[in-house]
Amino acid sequence: MVERARRARGESGEIRVNGYSEKWLSKGFPWIYPKEVVAGTPAPGESVVVRGESGAVLGRAIADHGWLAARVFRSDGEEIDEDLLGGRLGRAAALRDLVVPAGTTGYRLVNGENDGLPGIRIDWWSHYAVVALDSPSLAGLLPALVEWLQVEREPRGIYLVWRPDPRDDRDFSTASQATGLIAGHAPAGDIAVLEGDTRVDVRLPDAPDVGLYCDMRAVRTWLADYWGGASVLNLFAFTGVFSVAAARGGATDVVSVDLSAAALERATHNFRVNNLDPDRYEFLAEDAFKVLDRYRRTGEGFDRVILDPPAFSRGPSGIWSGQKDWPRLAAAAARVTNAGGWVIAACNQGEISPREFRGLVAQGFERAGRSAQLLASLGQSPDFPASVTFPEGRYLKVDVYRL
Ligand SMILES: C[S@@+](CC[C@H](N)C(=O)[O-])C[C@H]1O[C@@H](n2cnc3c(N)ncnc32)[C@H](O)[C@@H]1O
Structure with missing residues (x-):
């Protein structure tokens, strides 16, 4: 009787999960x-032993009160202590x-669940670290x-x-843990980050979107040999990192939108800062769909078209939503x-599978009456590893097509 009551309530410092969760946790x-x-x-932030309905220990987690109830850090019931964290951080750094x-000098040092540190991402920007937590429960x-960062x-x-x-x-704005600079001192302004011999100036107070997406580095590396003599249309260009790569790689015209x-x-x-004269290139602060429509009307064509839209955006041509709008884009x-030109299509929405993404893009090509060859299916750089037991880890899909 006492045991039944205890099971229903759950001991303090523990949670019990159903069979479905047990199956997933065991994987x-x-x-x-x-x-x-x-x-x-448990209270958010509490370290809890996770048990199955039978009482078997399934792991140790940090409890939360959000869209997740807990993040599991280890599969035994032992503590989430400095030894565990140091070991995981050390393996991530290696x-x-x-x-x-x-x-x-810019890279992802710790990639959350995929490095055994759920909810914790750490980016490295030259001499600075940005810790991004998915929830105040991890504070x-x-x-x-x-x-660990300071020592290592x-x-x-x-x-x-x-x-x-x-x-x-x-x-999260009401969380007791303050955000911003939490240790050391702030740089005087933007800081220079190197991607090989390309420089990008990033803005740490804008973190996590400091101005450089390192998960795309592998894509820039793959494309590096194919810019020479090309005309390039970079849509959703943000701080122009692809545009700079194209111009440095010998593209003749680069339009950033x-x-x-x-x-x-x-x-x-x-x-x-890369010794390229911006006056030789075009920068258009406009809606990507409007620009595409204008080029269609004027008949101007490009050899490389980069499509890297956000997962969600509200623009003059309406609300963009990936699933609905990829064929149109x-x-x-x-x-x-x-003819013979390339479309580089990037999607970072984990909920769209690689296969579904290729299907959405193919629909669009068909609608435009264009046939296409898939040259490469690329993904995130290796400093953004994906754990094979965490399907959401493989979020980035970048397909390169020749039309
Ligand atoms: C995911 S970021 C692109 C990252 C960029 N390709 C890079 O490699 O750094 C999305 C960008 O799309 C821009 N954006 C959102 N909606 C847009 C629209 N309808 N037309 C043009 N740009 C848009 C945002 O301002 C933002 O800079």
Whole structure:
């Protein structure tokens, strides 16, 4: 009787999960959803032993009260302590020391669930670290993370940002843990980051979107040999990192399009710091669909068209939503791509599978009456590893087509 009551309530410091969750946890999946918890009501941030309905220990987790009930850090019931965190951080760092090219100073040092550190991402920007936590429930781990960073990587400063999942509708602005600079000192302004011999100036207070997406580095590397003599249309150009790569690679014309004039200001700056004269190139602060429509009407074509839209955006031509709008975007891009020209289509929405993405783009090409060859299916750089037990880890799909 006592045991039954205890099971229903869950012991303090533990939660019990249903059989469905148990099956996933035993495969190494690190998330527990609220509807999977059958007993136990720990406070957010509490370290809890996870048990199955039979009472068997399934792991140790940090509890949360959001769209997730808990994040599992280990498969035994032992503590989430400095030893565990240090080991995981050390293994993550060893991978980056191996795969980040020499001379590249911006990279993902820790990639959350995929490095055994659920909800925790750490980006490295030259001499600074940005820790991005998916929830304030993880703030209790900060002292250990900061100490490890200071001892092992010696950053000049460490920033903290919240990185709420789009499915998490809580307001993190009221969290007791302050964000911004949490250790060391801030740089005087933007800081220079090198990707090989290309320089990009990033803005740490804008973290996590500092102005350079390192997950796309592998794509820039793959494309590096194919810009020479090409005319390039870079849609959703942001701070112009692809545009700079194209211009440095010998593209003759590069047009960068972004709704945000402020982003394009930074793009022109990035041209300048790479000894490229921005006046020789075009920057259009406009809606991508409007620009594509205008080029279709004027009959101007391009040899390389880059499509890297956000998962969600509201622009003058309406609300962009990936699933609905990819065929329309691919069709409009195909209509302005020269014969033999390439469309580079990038999608970072984990919920769209690689196969579905290729299907959406193919629909667009068909609508435009263009046939296409798939030259490469690329993904995130290796400093963004994906755990095989965490399907959401493989979020980035970049397909290169020749029309
Ligand atoms: C995912 S970022 C692109 C990243 C960029 N390709 C890079 O490699 O750094 C999305 C960008 O799309 C821009 N954007 C959103 N909606 C847009 C629209 N309708 N037309 C043009 N740009 C848009 C945003 O301002 C933002 O800079």
